[in-house]
Amino acid sequence: MRILHIGTRPTYRAGVSLTEQITGIARAAKGASRTLAQLTAEERDQALVAMAAALESETSALLEANVLDLGVGRELGLSTAMLDRLTLNPERILAMARGVREVAMLPNPVGRILDERIRPNGLRLQKVSTPIGVVVIIYESRPNVTADAASLCFKTGNATILRGGKEALNSNRLIARLMVDAGRQVLGDRFPETAIQVIPTTDREAVPILLSLTSLVDLCMPRGGEGLIRAVTECSKVPVIKHYKGVCHIYVDREADLDMADTILWNAKVQRPSACNAAETVLVDRPVAAAFLPRAARHLAEKQVELRVDPDSMALLKDLGPEGPVLRAATEQDYATEYNDYILNVRVVDGVDAAIEHIHRHGSAHSDAIITRNESTARNFLQGVDSAAVYWNASTRFTDGGEFGMGAEIGISTDKVGARGPMGLDELCSYKWLGWGTGQIRA
Amino acid sequence: MRILHIGTRPTYRAGVSLTEQITGIARAAKGASRTLAQLTAEERDQALVAMAAALESETSALLEANVLDLGVGRELGLSTAMLDRLTLNPERILAMARGVREVAMLPNPVGRILDERIRPNGLRLQKVSTPIGVVVIIYESRPNVTADAASLCFKTGNATILRGGKEALNSNRLIARLMVDAGRQVLGDRFPETAIQVIPTTDREAVPILLSLTSLVDLCMPRGGEGLIRAVTECSKVPVIKHYKGVCHIYVDREADLDMADTILWNAKVQRPSACNAAETVLVDRPVAAAFLPRAARHLAEKQVELRVDPDSMALLKDLGPEGPVLRAATEQDYATEYNDYILNVRVVDGVDAAIEHIHRHGSAHSDAIITRNESTARNFLQGVDSAAVYWNASTRFTDGGEFGMGAEIGISTDKVGARGPMGLDELCSYKWLGWGTGQIRA
Numbered sequence: 001m002r003i004l005h006i007g008t009r010p011t012y013r014a015g016v017s018l019t020e021q022i023t024g025i026a027r028a029a030k031g032a033s034r035t036l037a038q039l040t041a042e043e044r045d046q047a048l049v050a051m052a053a054a055l056e057s058e059t060s061a062l063l064e065a066n067v068l069d070l071g072v073g074r075e076l077g078l079s080t081a082m083l084d085r086l087t088l089n090p091e092r093i094l095a096m097a098r099g100v101r102e103v104a105m106l107p108n109p110v111g112r113i114l115d116e117r118i119r120p121n122g123l124r125l126q127k128v129s130t131p132i133g134v135v136v137i138i139y140e141s142r143p144n145v146t147a148d149a150a151s152l153c154f155k156t157g158n159a160t161i162l163r164g165g166k167e168a169l170n171s172n173r174l175i176a177r178l179m180v181d182a183g184r185q186v187l188g189d190r191f192p193e194t195a196i197q198v199i200p201t202t203d204r205e206a207v208p209i210l211l212s213l214t215s216l217v218d219l220c221m222p223r224g225g226e227g228l229i230r231a232v233t234e235c236s237k238v239p240v241i242k243h244y245k246g247v248c249h250i251y252v253d254r255e256a257d258l259d260m261a262d263t264i265l266w267n268a269k270v271q272r273p274s275a276c277n278a279a280e281t282v283l284v285d286r287p288v289a290a291a292f293l294p295r296a297a298r299h300l301a302e303k304q305v306e307l308r309v310d311p312d313s314m315a316l317l318k319d320l321g322p323e324g325p326v327l328r329a330a331t332e333q334d335y336a337t338e339y340n341d342y343i344l345n346v347r348v349v350d351g352v353d354a355a356i357e358h359i360h361r362h363g364s365a366h367s368d369a370i371i372t373r374n375e376s377t378a379r380n381f382l383q384g385v386d387s388a389a390v391y392w393n394a395s396t397r398f399t400d401g402g403e404f405g406m407g408a409e410i411g412i413s414t415d416k417v418g419a420r421g422p423m424g425l426d427e428l429c430s431y432k433w434l435g436w437g438t439g440q441i442r443a
Numbered sequence: 444m445r446i447l448h449i450g451t452r453p454t455y456r457a458g459v460s461l462t463e464q465i466t467g468i469a470r471a472a473k474g475a476s477r478t479l480a481q482l483t484a485e486e487r488d489q490a491l492v493a494m495a496a497a498l499e500s501e502t503s504a505l506l507e508a509n510v511l512d513l514g515v516g517r518e519l520g521l522s523t524a525m526l527d528r529l530t531l532n533p534e535r536i537l538a539m540a541r542g543v544r545e546v547a548m549l550p551n552p553v554g555r556i557l558d559e560r561i562r563p564n565g566l567r568l569q570k571v572s573t574p575i576g577v578v579v580i581i582y583e584s585r586p587n588v589t590a591d592a593a594s595l596c597f598k599t600g601n602a603t604i605l606r607g608g609k610e611a612l613n614s615n616r617l618i619a620r621l622m623v624d625a626g627r628q629v630l631g632d633r634f635p636e637t638a639i640q641v642i643p644t645t646d647r648e649a650v651p652i653l654l655s656l657t658s659l660v661d662l663c664m665p666r667g668g669e670g671l672i673r674a675v676t677e678c679s680k681v682p683v684i685k686h687y688k689g690v691c692h693i694y695v696d697r698e699a700d701l702d703m704a705d706t707i708l709w710n711a712k713v714q715r716p717s718a719c720n721a722a723e724t725v726l727v728d729r730p731v732a733a734a735f736l737p738r739a740a741r742h743l744a745e746k747q748v749e750l751r752v753d754p755d756s757m758a759l760l761k762d763l764g765p766e767g768p769v770l771r772a773a774t775e776q777d778y779a780t781e782y783n784d785y786i787l788n789v790r791v792v793d794g795v796d797a798a799i800e801h802i803h804r805h806g807s808a809h810s811d812a813i814i815t816r817n818e819s820t821a822r823n824f825l826q827g828v829d830s831a832a833v834y835w836n837a838s839t840r841f842t843d844g845g846e847f848g849m850g851a852e853i854g855i856s857t858d859k860v861g862a863r864g865p866m867g868l869d870e871l872c873s874y875k876w877l878g879w880g881t882g883q884i885r886a
Contacts, residue, residue, distance in 0.1 A: 034829070117847075117848055119846070123837055125847060214676065218860065219859070219860050233680055234680060237676055239860040241860070257882070263882065263884055264882065268884075271884070272885075383481075386480065386576065388876065389875065389876040389877075390876070391877075394881075394883040394884075395883065395885050397885035398566060398885060404562075415682060416873035417662050417860070417873065418860040420874055420875060430859035431863055432829070432830065433833070433863075434832075434833055434834075435812075435835065436834075436835055437834055438836055438837075439700070439707065439836055440836075440837040441706055441709075441710035441711075441837075
C-alpha cells in the first residue's frame with residue numbers, strides 16, 4: 001500500500017483499518033451532503049468562482065505536485081501517451097480553471113419543478129429536482145477530471161468522493177484541497193470540509209469497500225476503459241451508471257446521398273478517432289456498395305485508415321492499387337472492438353433490417369447513424385436501433401454534452417436506467433415529491 | 444431442486460446446466476424485447492384486453508394450479524396469513540383481470556417526446572421515451588403480482604422475467620402462460636412467446652445467475668421484505684431499483700393545528716398499518732408535547748396501538764389510566780423498524796431541525812410529513828428531509844401510484860437513481876436521443 005501525503009492535512013491515518021477509514025470518508029460525505037443541500041444556488045456559484053481562482057493562483061504548487069506524480073508514473077513504466085495525459089502545465093491548469101468557471105455560469109439544476117399536479121382532494125404534488133447525495137467518481141489518468149467532476153457534482157449539490165489513477169494521487173489531492181479551501185473561504189462552515197474528497201490511498205481494496213456502503217453512497221460513475229468498468233460493476237452494491245465503450249456504426253442505405261455518406265463517415269472516423277462517439281464500423285447496403293466503398297476507401301486512405309473488411313467488401317476494395325487502403329479480413333471480435341484509432345470495420349449488408357441486426361449483435365448501444373434520403377427507412381432505423389443516440393443523416397460524433405447544449409458533461413451513459421447518453425447537470429440530479437396539503441388524509 | 448411443470452410446454456430441461464438454462468431465458472427475453480419494440484400502442488392494448496379475458500375465462504384452471512401451490516405452502520409450513528396471500532379465489536382472479544384491463548386503458552407511455560431542441564447547426568434532437576428492454580421482477584407470495592407486473596412491463600414494451608415465491612410457482616407459471624397465449628392469439632408472431640417468462644425452477648441459484656447477465660438484463664426490481672431486497676442487492680451486477688422498507692414519520696410542530704395533527708397521525712398509523720407508507724414514528728415538538736401526546740395516545744388506544752416511547756413521552760403518558768395506551772420504552776432499534784402493525788414510536792424533539800436529524804438517522808427515506816401552520820418551518824422541512832415524498836399537512840399514506848394519479852404502480856422506489864417514490868408506467872421507461880440531420884458533421 002502506497003500512501004502519499006500532500007499538504008498539511010493527511011486524511012489517511014496509520015493504525016486504523018482500511019474499512020474504518022473508507023467508511024469514515026463515506027460517512028463524512030453523507031454528512032456533507034446534508035449541509036450542501038442547504039446552500040443556495042448563488043452560494044454554490046460563488047464558491048465555484050473562488051475555486052477557479054484558487055486553481056489559477058496555485059499553478060506552481062499544482063505543477064510541483066504533478067512532478068511527483070510524473071515521477072511515480074515513470075517508475076510504473078507508463079507509456080509516453082499516458083504520461084502526457086497525466087501531465088499538468090500552465091495552459092492545462094488555466095483550461096481546468098476555465099472549466100470550473102463555466103460550470104458556475106450554468107443555470108441552477110437543483111429545485112426545478114419537473115412535474116406538478118393537483119389531486120381531486122386538493123393535495124398539490126410537485127416533483128422537484130434534488131441532489132443525488134453522495135456520488136463516487138472513479139476514473140483514470142487525467143488530473144483535470146478531478147476539477148471537472150468535482151465542480152459538476154458540487155454545482156448539483158452532491159458530495160463527491162473521487163478515485164483517480166494511482167499515478168495521479170498527488171495532483172488530484174491538491175486540486176481537491178484547493179477547491180475545498182476556496183469554498184470555505186467564501187462560505188465558511190456552510191461549505192463542509194468533506195464536500196469533495198479524494199481517496200487518500202492507492203490501495204485497490206478501497207474501491208470494493210467504498211462501493212459496499214449502500215446506506216452512505218448513492219451513486220458510482222466509473223469512467224475509463226473496459227477493465228475499469230467491469231471491475232466496478234462486479235464489486236459494486238450501490239447503483240452504478242456506466243460509461244462503457246462506444247462501438248458506433250454508420251449505415252449507408254441504398255437510398256443514401258453518397259457524397260453526404262462519404263463526408264459523414266470521414267467525420268465520424270477521422271475527426272477524432274480517440275472519442276467514444278467515433279465510428280468503428282461502416283455498414284453498406286449491397287445495392288450501393290460498389291459505388292460507395294471504393295471512393296470512401298480512397299478518401300480514408302488519405303489518413304492511412306486501416307480497413308477490416310468482410311469478403312464482399314474485400315472483393316470491391318482489393319484492386320484499388322497504390323491509392324487504396326490497408327486491408328485486413330475482419331474477425332467477429334473486430335466488430336465488437338472500440339479501436340480508438342485509424343481503423344474501421346467494413347461490411348456489406350442487405351438492407352436496413354440487417355444493419356439493425358448487426359448493430360444489436362455487435363454494437364455497444366452508444367451512437368449509430370443511418371444515411372438515407374428515404375424517411376420511412378430512416379424512421380425504421382431510428383425506432384429499431386436500441387442505442388443511446390440514433391442519428392439520421394448526421395455524424396455519430398454529436399453525442400456529447402456540449403453538442404447537445406447541456407453546457408457540460410460528466411460522461412456518456414451506456415446504461416438505460418438513471419441516465420442514457422450524455423450526462424449533464426440535470427442527469428446528476430435526483431428528485432423528490434413534495435406534497436402541499438391542508439389536512440388531507442387517505443380515505 | 445424442485446421443478447414443477449404446468450401446461451404442455453415446460454421450459455426447464457433435464458441435462459442442461461442451470462446457468463445455460465437461465466442464460467437461455469435471458470437471451471430469449473432480449474430477443475423478445477426487440478420484437479416488442481416494434482408493436483404499436485394499439486397492438487399492446489389489444490393484447491392486454493385479450494389477456495384479461497383469458498384470466499377470467501380460465502378461472503377454474505387457475506384455481507386448480509393454485510390448489511397445488513397451497514399444498515406446497517402447507518408442506519413448507521406457511522402461516523395462515525401467508526397462505527391467505529397465496530390463495531386465489533374467483534373474486535381475486537376477477538380483480539386481477541380487471542387490473543390488466545385497467546392497464547390497457549392507460550395512456551401509451553412509449554414514444555413520448557420528453558425534450559426537443561434544435562442546435563445552431565440545424566441538428567434537431569429529440570429525447571424520446573423507450574422501453575427499458577428486459578426487466579426482472581423478484582417478489583414474494585401473492586400470485587396477482589405476476590399479472591400486475593407483467594401487464595405493466597408489457598404496456599411499456601419491456602420483456603419480463605418473473606421470479607415469485609417458490610410456493611406460488613404453479614399459479615405464476617399458469618398466469619404467464621395464459622397471458623402469452625392470449626397475446627399470441629391476437630398478434631400472432633408479433634407477440635413473442637418469451638415476452639413474459641416465469642423462471643421455471645425454485646432453485647435459489649437461479650437468481651444470482653440471472654442477475655449476473657449484464658448484457659441481457661437491463662433492470663431488476665425486487666419487491667418484498669428486507670431480506671429479499673438485501674439478497675438481490677448483494678448479488679446483482681445489473682441495475683437494481685429497490686423497494687425498501689418504509690419507516691415513515693409524522694412531525695408535529697409547535698405551530699401545528701393539533702386537531703389536524705391528531706387526524707393525520709391517526710390516518711397515517713391505523714388506516715392501513717401494513718402499508719409501507721404508514722407511519723412508524725411520531726415526533727412531537729416539545730412546546731406542544733403535553734397538549735398533544737395524551738389526546739393522541741387516547742385516540743390511538745381505541746385501536747389498541749402500542750406506543751414505544753422515549754423518556755419524555757413516557758412522563759406525559761404513563762398516568763393516562765384505563766383509557767391510556769400500552770406503553771413500552773423505545774429502543775434505538777425500534778426507531779428503525781417498519782412494524783407493519785399497530786405499534787408506533789413516540790419521541791419528543793426540540794424543533795424542526797431535531798426532527799430532520801432524527802428522520803435522517805433512523806428513517807428509510809420513504810415518506811415523511813410535517814404538521815404546522817408556519818410556512819417557513821414547513822419549507823425548511825420540505826427542503827431538508829431527504830425522502831422520496833415529503834408532505835406538509837397531509838398523511839404519508841398518499842405515497843402511492845394511484846393517489847399520485849399515475850394510474851398504476853409497480854412499486855415505490857427508495858432509491859435515488861432511475862426512479863424515486865411511486866413508479867408508474869413512465870418510470871418503467873428509459874429514453875433515447877434521436878438526431879434528425881441534413882448532413883451535419885462535427886467541426
